[in-house]
Each structure stands twice: as structure tokens, then as C-alpha cells.
Amino acid sequence: MSKNAEVAENIRTIVKAHHQWMDECLPLIASENVTSHAVREMMATDLSHRYAEGQPGERYYQGCTYIDEIEKLTKKLGRQLFNAKHVNVQATSGVVANLAAYTALGRSGDTMMSLHVPDGGHISHSRISAAGVMDLKVKNFIFDPREMNIDVDATQKAILVEKPKFLYFGGSVFLFPHPVSELRAAADEVGASIGYDAAHVLGLIAGGQFQKPLKEGADIMASSRHKTFPGPQGGILFTDSDRLKEKIDNAVFPGVVSNHHLHHLAGLAVALAEMLEFGEDYAAQTIANAKALAEALYERGFEVLCEHKGFTESHQVLVDVTHHGKGTRVAKALEENNIIINKNLLSWDRLDKSVDPSGIRIGTQELTRLGMCEGEMEVIAEFIKNVVIDDKSVKQEVIDFRRDFTTLNFSFTKGQKAYEYIEFGD
Numbered sequence: 449m450s451k452n453a454e455v456a457e458n459i460r461t462i463v464k465a466h467h468q469w470m471d472e473c474l475p476l477i478a479s480e481n482v483t484s485h486a487v488r489e490m491m492a493t494d495l496s497h498r499y500a501e502g503q504p505g506e507r508y509y510q511g512c513t514y515i516d517e518i519e520k521l522t523k524k525l526g527r528q529l530f531n532a533k534h535v536n537v538q539a540t541s542g543v544v545a546n547l548a549a550y551t552a553l554g555r556s557g558d559t560m561m562s563l564h565v566p567d568g569g570h571i572s573h574s575r576i577s578a579a580g581v582m583d584l585k586v587k588n589f590i591f592d593p594r595e596m597n598i599d600v601d602a603t604q605k606a607i608l609v610e611k612p613k614f615l616y617f618g619g620s621v622f623l624f625p626h627p628v629s630e631l632r633a634a635a636d637e638v639g640a641s642i643g644y645d646a647a648h649v650l651g652l653i654a655g656g657q658f659q660k661p662l663k664e665g666a667d668i669m670a671s672s673r674h675k676t677f678p679g680p681q682g683g684i685l686f687t688d689s690d691r692l693k694e695k696i697d698n699a700v701f702p703g704v705v706s707n708h709h710l711h712h713l714a715g716l717a718v719a720l721a722e723m724l725e726f727g728e729d730y731a732a733q734t735i736a737n738a739k740a741l742a743e744a745l746y747e748r749g750f751e752v753l754c755e756h757k758g759f760t761e762s763h764q765v766l767v768d769v770t771h772h773g774k775g776t777r778v779a780k781a782l783e784e785n786n787i788i789i790n791k792n793l794l795s796w797d798r799l800d801k802s803v804d805p806s807g808i809r810i811g812t813q814e815l816t817r818l819g820m821c822e823g824e825m826e827v828i829a830e831f832i833k834n835v836v837i838d839d840k841s842v843k844q845e846v847i848d849f850r851r852d853f854t855t856l857n858f859s860f861t862k863g864q865k866a867y868e869y870i871e872f873g874d
């Protein structure tokens with residue numbers, strides 16, 4: 449074997465080790481998911497080599513006969529699943545979808561109102577990322593950390609003072625539906641549009657188990673497609689507005705995307721079909737699991753946020769671990785035991801504390817895909833307590849526990865191994 453062939457082989461070995469590790473872990477990162485074999489098959493096709501700039505039937509390149517068919521079908525499934533008049537399936541990530549939404553809703557120098565990052569806003573809602581790239585002025589929603597939601601009265605007043613060009617709801621810490629309908633009148637009073645970033649909760653919206661942003665007054669819903677929605681990575685945008693449809697399409701291409709990752713497009717079509725079939729049950733079980741896990745952690749002495757509101761109405765659980773050595777220590781200790789979560793800023797953290805924030809964020813969507821239910825959440829809460837509070841190692845117990853949950857639920861291909869490494873041979 450040549451030296452270069454050895455390097456290539458070594459990469460394969462490393463990736464296989466990653467697969468093996470994932471198969472022995474509890475995947476609890478709130479922004480991740482695992483795709484079905486049907487979706488992964490699409491991602492490994494010739495479509496990954498092709499270009500299809502423009503809209504179906506109006507491409508700039510030849511060779512798009514079947515790609516046009518796929519894209520039209522994907523859009524039809526998207527409109528159907530989300531009950532939306534228009535959909536754009538060409539954004540290559542959630543941040544790119546946001547950038548396109550900003551372009552459709554405003555122009556540089558305009559004021560956007562969104563969540564501050566420690567309150568749960570995504571970095572792309574701030575000036576260090578996409579909002580800064582577009583040179584938007586950013587004002588923040590007034591946040592009530594006890595309720596873990598936007599303070600409607602205070603924000604109403606702020607909207608009337610700041611007169612933003614548009615509001616941008618949604619976030620990366622997202623326990624409860626945002627007050628879109630409640631703030632629509634204030635937005636109208638100052639002529640502001642409304643965008644909604646559904647990246648975290650798209651799968652819950654698809655399953656009809658969270659709010660319906662477009663029906664509540666959002667003009668655009670922009671999103672990634674790989675968090676609670678178990679699709680290939682990428683972005684997606686929806687609107688019911690005929691006025692905004694073309695603006696969105698042009699903002700994506702040629703605005704911020706040239707080619708739109710056609711293997712992920714085909715995978716998205718399959719994921720949309722899966723969610724039409726299984727989305728309601730999957731989303732309901734994901735939320736039930738989050739509530740069960742929150743309750744079980746709370747009973748074991750953890751400071752789980754929002755006990756007075758039933759902890760959560762999404763896939764997420766937020767825990768203040770200040771008294772357990774803070775976020776960094778807790779996240780690392782859990783990782784050593786194959787329990788994968790992330791440390792997270794809480795409202796009372798300052799932005800410069802992101803290296804060692806007070807909280808951890810846990811998501812139940814991937815465990816739900818693996819077929820876990822409320823009973824398993826009790827077991828996992830006990831593992832977490834053993835590690836964080838009792839300083840005990842549970843790595844082997846976690847590996848043994850995971851052996852009963854190796855296949856993927858809510859998929860057309862029954863019995864499929866969730867983290868299988870797909871081989872093409874030599």
C-alpha cells in the first residue's frame with residue numbers, strides 16, 4: 449500500500465471508530481439527530497457531484513432532468529407537511545437560511561429584534577455572525593429568565609420605541625413556544641415583519657406538537673433540517689406570502705447559495721416523507737421524553753429550569769449545574785461516561801462566560817429515534833446523577849444499556865442499525 453493509500457485507509461479507520469463510539473453512547477446533544485438508511489442512501493449517490501443552479505425547469509446547467517423532478521417533489525412534500533404556500537429547499541445550512549431571510553425582510557442598516565445569545569438566541573441572530581455580515585442593528589427581546597420566555601409586555605413597549613424593521617423569533621435554547629401571535633399587533637403598529645427560526649423545533653412543528661409560526665403571524669419561517677427534524681444537514685424556508693416568495697428564492701440563489709447540495713435535497717425528500725408518516729408520534733414521544741427526563745433529574749436533586757411550568761414543552765431540558773462544578777466540568781465528566789451533552793449559557797451568564805457557563809442543555813430527539821421512552825429516561829437520569837453528583841463511573845453500564853437500542857424507530861426501513869458504517873467494498 450502506498451503512503452497516501454495508507455493515509456486514506458487511516459481516515460476510514462478513524463471514521464469507523466467514531467461510528468463504533470456513537471453506537472455505545474447516549475446521544476443527548478439537542479441540535480443533532482440521526483438519518484435513516486433511506487436518507488443516507490440518497491446522500492451517497494451521484495447527486496453529490498452535480499450542479500443545478502436556478503429553479504427546476506430554469507437551470508443554468510444541463511443534466512438536470514431528474515434533479516428537477518426530485519426538487520419539485522421535495523417542495524411538494526415540504527408544502528404538504530408544513531401546510532405552507534411556498535417553500536425554498538436550496539439553503540445549504542440554517543445560518544444560510546437566516547441570511548436569506550434577513551435579505552428578504554430587510555436591508556443592511558435596518559434594525560432586527562431577536563433573542564440575546566445567553567437568553568437562547570443563536571449566534572446568527574447577533575452581530576458576531578449573520579446579522580453582522582448583513583450589518584443589521586440588533587436589539588433584543590426582553591427576556592424573563594424565570595419563565596424562560598420573551599416578556600410580552602416589556603417587549604411590546606420595546607418594539608414601539610425601537611421600531612425594528614423585523615422581529616426574529618426562535619433560538620437554540622427553546623423550552624416553550626415563542627409569543628408570535630401576542631407580538632404581531634405591536635409589530636404591525638410599527639410596520640415590522642416577522643421571521644421565525646425553527647432550527648431546533650422543526651421536527652416538533654412538522655409533527656404538529658409545537659406552535660404553528662406561519663399561522664400565528666410569522667411572514668417567514670427559516671430553519672435548518674437536522675435537529676428535531678431528522679433530515680440531511682441544510683436549510684429550508686417557508687412563507688405563505690406571495691409577495692415574499694420571490695424575494696426568498698432570489699435571496700437564496702443567487703444571493704447566498706450557488707449550488708444546493710443535491711444529494712441532501714434527495715435525502716430531504718425522503719425525510720419529509722418519513723415525517724409525513726411518523727412525525728406526529730415521533731414529536732409527541734420526543735416531548736414526553738424531555739418532560740420525563742426533566743422530572744427524573746429534578747427528583748434526583750438537579751436544578752432543572754422551569755419546574756413551575758412542567759420544565760419544558762420542547763425536546764430540550766435545561767439544568768443549572770452551578771452547584772455541581774459548572775458546565776465544563778459536568779459536560780466533560782459525562783462524556784467520559786459516554787453520555788454526550790453540551791454546556792450552555794444561561795440567562796444570568798455573561799457572554800464572555802461561554803467557556804465555562806452555568807448550564808447544560810439536553811435534547812431527547814435522538815434517543816426517541818432509537819426507540820427510547822419514559823422508562824429509559826429514568827435510567828438515564830440515574831446515570832447522570834451517578835456521574836455528576838456521586839462521582840461514580842457508569843461507562844460500562846451505559847454501553848450495556850445501549851445494546852438494547854441499536855435500531856432506528858420512525859423509519860420505513862425497519863430494524864435498520866442506527867449508526868452502521870456503510871461499506872462500498874475495496
Ligand SMILES: *Cc1c(COP(=O)(O)O)cnc(C)c1O
Pocket residue numbers: 479540541542543544546569570572618619620645646647648672673682683
Ligand atoms: C443550529 C441553529 C442554526 C444554524 O444551523 P446550521 O445548519 O448549523 O447553520 C440557526 N439557528 C438556530 C436557532 C440554531 O439552533
